[in-house]
Amino acid sequence: MSSAGEAPSELTGAFIEIAKVTDLGATGESETVVGNTTADVSISKDQTNSETNKHSQRRSVRTKTYNTLDIEVPALLVPGASQLETMGVVDSDGEEIYGDVWDACRIHIYDKEPATASSPAQTFEFENVEWDWSEISLPEDYGEISFTGWVHGAWRRGKTATS
DSSP states (O other): OOOTTTSSSEEOOOOEEEEEESSSSTTOOEEEEEEEEOOOOOEEEEEEEEOOOOOSSSSSSSEEEEEEEEEEEEEEOSSSHHHHHTTEEETTTOBBSEEEEEEEEOOOOOOOOSTOSSSEEEEEEEEEEEEOOTOOOOOOOOOOEEEEEEOOOOESSSSOOOO
16 A cells, blocks of 8 residues: 555654645645544554465465455544534534545644644654544534544555645
């Protein structure tokens, strides 16, 4: 998926921001922070292999057939309904949407509390992320939600350079 090696299994920091990116890498790229958390964000990878054995060969040949990369956000603090609309959780009428695909998701990890952090210590970028909102119970105050994203594209440490 990336030349950056294996994706980390957990993103940990004093403070983590989740940002929606549109028009990734283009001159008009925009990034909108949709919420934050102090909980760890989990990254899970599952891979399937296929094995073939030709009759004339002694050894079987194994091939990686596919892998999946998931992002689990256990507790994202969302300040209001407009952020939920930006995320794609609800439409402009406040009605729930059960999934959305973002051009990219950036996860900014800060090693200090928000009031003292000037810039993230690390940034991870995931392309073409489909979010599953089906497990969300929207609180009355739009407080805290948890959800899962399926990464359909590449991932990298850092940001894509804009053209």
